[in-house]
Amino acid sequence: MAQPANRPVFAPWNDPAEKPLIRFQNVTKKFGEFVAIDDLTLDIFRREFFALLGPSGCGKTTLMRMLAGFEAPTSGTILLDGVDIAPIPPNKRATNMMFQSYALFPHLTVWDNIAFGLKRSDMPKDRIPARVEEMLRLVRLEKFAKRKPHQISGGQRQRVALARSLAKAPKLLLLDEPLGALDKKLRQDTQFELMDIQEKTGTTFVIVTHDQEEAMTVASRVAVMDHGKMIQVDTPDRIYESPNSVYVADFIGDVNIVEGAARPNGDKYAIAWAEGQPEIAATSADTIAPGTKVHFAIRPEKVAIASERPEGRANVIEGTVSDIAYLGNISTYKVEVAGGRMIKAQVANERRLARRDITWDDKVWLSFTDTAGIVLQQ
Amino acid sequence: MNRRFSWFNATSLTLGFVFLYLPMIILIIFSFNSSKLVTVWAGFSTKWYGELLGNKAFLDAAWVTLKVAVLSSTLATVLGTMAAYVLVRAGRFAGRTLFSGMIYAPLVMPEVITGLAMLLLFISIGMDRGVSTIVLAHTTFTMCYVSVVVSSRLVTFDKSLEEAALDLGCTPFDAFRSVTLPIIAPAVISGWLLAFTLSLDDLVIASFAAGPSSTTLPMKIFSSVRLGVSPEINALSTLMIGIVTVGVITASLVSKRSIARQRAEEQAAARA
Ligand SMILES: Nc1ncnc2c1ncn2[C@@H]1O[C@H](COP(=O)(O)OP(=O)(O)O)[C@@H](O)[C@H]1O
Numbered sequence: 001m002a003q004p005a006n007r008p009v010f011a012p013w014n015d016p017a018e019k020p021l022i023r024f025q026n027v028t029k030k031f032g033e034f035v036a037i038d039d040l041t042l043d044i045f046r047r048e049f050f051a052l053l054g055p056s057g058c059g060k061t062t063l064m065r066m067l068a069g070f071e072a073p074t075s076g077t078i079l080l081d082g083v084d085i086a087p088i089p090p091n092k093r094a095t096n097m098m099f100q101s102y103a104l105f106p107h108l109t110v111w112d113n114i115a116f117g118l119k120r121s122d123m124p125k126d127r128i129p130a131r132v133e134e135m136l137r138l139v140r141l142e143k144f145a146k147r148k149p150h151q152i153s154g155g156q157r158q159r160v161a162l163a164r165s166l167a168k169a170p171k172l173l174l175l176d177e178p179l180g181a182l183d184k185k186l187r188q189d190t191q192f193e194l195m196d197i198q199e200k201t202g203t204t205f206v207i208v209t210h211d212q213e214e215a216m217t218v219a220s221r222v223a224v225m226d227h228g229k230m231i232q233v234d235t236p237d238r239i240y241e242s243p244n245s246v247y248v249a250d251f252i253g254d255v256n257i258v259e260g261a262a263r264p265n266g267d268k269y270a271i272a273w274a275e276g277q278p279e280i281a282a283t284s285a286d287t288i289a290p291g292t293k294v295h296f297a298i299r300p301e302k303v304a305i306a307s308e309r310p311e312g313r314a315n316v317i318e319g320t321v322s323d324i325a326y327l328g329n330i331s332t333y334k335v336e337v338a339g340g341r342m343i344k345a346q347v348a349n350e351r352r353l354a355r356r357d358i359t360w361d362d363k364v365w366l367s368f369t370d371t372a373g374i375v376l377q378q
Numbered sequence: 379m380n381r382r383f384s385w386f387n388a389t390s391l392t393l394g395f396v397f398l399y400l401p402m403i404i405l406i407i408f409s410f411n412s413s414k415l416v417t418v419w420a421g422f423s424t425k426w427y428g429e430l431l432g433n434k435a436f437l438d439a440a441w442v443t444l445k446v447a448v449l450s451s452t453l454a455t456v457l458g459t460m461a462a463y464v465l466v467r468a469g470r471f472a473g474r475t476l477f478s479g480m481i482y483a484p485l486v487m488p489e490v491i492t493g494l495a496m497l498l499l500f501i502s503i504g505m506d507r508g509v510s511t512i513v514l515a516h517t518t519f520t521m522c523y524v525s526v527v528v529s530s531r532l533v534t535f536d537k538s539l540e541e542a543a544l545d546l547g548c549t550p551f552d553a554f555r556s557v558t559l560p561i562i563a564p565a566v567i568s569g570w571l572l573a574f575t576l577s578l579d580d581l582v583i584a585s586f587a588a589g590p591s592s593t594t595l596p597m598k599i600f601s602s603v604r605l606g607v608s609p610e611i612n613a614l615s616t617l618m619i620g621i622v623t624v625g626v627i628t629a630s631l632v633s634k635r636s637i638a639r640q641r642a643e644e645q646a647a648a649r650a
């Protein structure tokens with residue numbers, strides 16, 4: 001999504017010769033008895049836009065704070081460019097952090113906020129103004145240089161915080177829910193702005209978010225966390241199309257989960273999910289032992305809905321429409337199938353509403369191909 | 379909150395304020411009395427203020443008091459701010475509760491005991507009593523007030539500001555000096571003013587810590603009153619009331635203004 005098609009593929013994580021910029025090696029962080037980060041191992045590469053995704057309290061901020069130097073791992077090591085950063089204090093690290101609360105200095109102007117880090121770097125004094133101006137231009141705040149943080153809007157403050165953390169051209173920029181306080185429109189604009197800046201500066205970004213759409217939009221890779229563990233680290237499309245667990249499938253986007261028992265059937269698998277119903281035909285890259293309990297996950301937009309029984313589809317399920325959600329560009333049909341299960345089907349609204357032929361309590365046919373869903377064993 | 383200002387409220391308020399301020403008002407009025415008899419009004423005059431300026435003993439005492447107040451409040455502000463910072467910031471360490479309790483204990487300790495303890499200390503380490511011992515004694519008892527004022531500001535201080543400063547390359551001391559201190563400055567200033575005023579009108583502790591050549595103004599007033607109240611003393615007391623009032627009002631204005639500004643900033647942030 002983030003990559004235009006005509007660019008060479010950026011995938012350093014597939015290149016065994018590539019050295020990671022950051023390497024977490026079996027890092028555990030405990031607060032007292034509470035385990036916030038649980039034996040985590042992870043590589044992040046140069047020029048990546050790496051998104052940490054997970055529910056509140058799963059340890060995203062803690063991970064960032066360990067990179068910035070505000071927390072030390074209880075065990076394990078963190079390497080930055082191959083060097084263990086444990087003994088390096090925050091003010092000596094080549095990382096900068098953009099705080100969730102922005103943490104702008106209220107007693108300093110926008111200009112002085114941005115210059116703050118530069119004045120404490122080895123940059124010659126006479127070069128600082130030019131650098132500050134450059135940053136102001138980058139975030140389009142030239143006109144607000146003389147204002148104090150409380151005299152500008154939330155969106156502008158967020159851009160000051162971004163400019164301030166970018167000014168020292170850190171090797172690694174940490175963004176902790178940077179867009180959390182913005183409304184949807186401004187948020188989307190800023191997401192694209194961030195991607196633009198990342199491309200221009202070549203900095204490595206690690207962004208924390210609990211908004212999965214945001215992660216999918218900006219990131220080169222997404223890490224889904226839960227309870228201090230990495231559940232899956234993958235590109236946005238693979239996270240969406242091939243989640244490795246029910247947790248990830250459920251966390252990213254909307255999904256139908258059908259429980260059943262799988263048995264091999266030729267080169268495919270047949271999943272018995274309800275008494276008297278045809279088994280679901282599905283493919284899987286994994287080998288599944290006969291009789292294994294599995295979860296079959298399928299995205300609503302991959303389920304077709306029709307009032308006539310369709311021909312030539314691998315899977316056809318009969319049901320009754322119990323609810324319709326009209327969302328403008330798409331409609332979601334909640335269909336009750338055998339055993340009272342609900343399956344959602346999503347249809348793009350290409351026709352006008354008045355001509356829609358399916359309505360509440362209609363008997364309908366759901367259908368999908370045998371490659372549309374994914375069989376999950378955990 | 380549409381409470382009526384009833385007859386009862388008006389009376390209690392008046393009584394309360396009369397009780398609080400009548401003695402001082404009488405004192406101020408009689409400092410402008412032209413008669414030498416303190417309790418008999420004989421017309422308006424400012425002559426006692428003039429005589430006060432010619433009284434060397436009083437002027438010396440005033441000078442000692444001022445020196446003590448400036449030095450001790452400055453010292454108390456430095457120490458009290460440091461103590462507040464450590465207690466609010468250092469997180470949990472062994473004995474933290476004990477430390478914070480000990481910082482605030484002198485607030486409720488009877489002055490006589492603090493004074494006596496200081497006296498014993500000075501004698502046991504063989505320190506000659508004079509201005510420096512009063513400064514030390516006043517620093518000791520005013521620093522906990524500074525610490526209370528400053529720490530109440532620090533607990534609402536957003537810690538991520540300091541982390542941001544560290545993140546941008548500040549040493550911990552630089553972060554304190556260039557970020558924390560400017561932001562908590564109003565609290566530090568009002569702490570200083572509070573310490574200054576407390577030192578200015580302390581009698582008990584100063585009496586214990588003072589030597590023969592270091593009489594403070596309150597001590598001087600107290601000893602001369604025992605020989606009879608003179609209109610000069612009234613004039614002097616009026617001046618002190620004036621200075622203390624200005625100090626207290628300034629302190630409260632400084633903190634009120636900074637609170638108002640802080641609130642405005644927070645509202646601006648919330649609106650965004
Ligand atoms: N300083 C701390 N002391 C104790 N517990 C903490 C501390 N910081 C974070 N935690 C706990 O660690 C867990 C992870 O927190 P955090 O990394 O902030 O989560 P997230 O950013 O993913 O919402 C939370 O349960 C939180 O309560």
Ligand SMILES: [Mg+2]
Nearest residue numbers: 060061062100
């Ligand atoms: Mg967080």
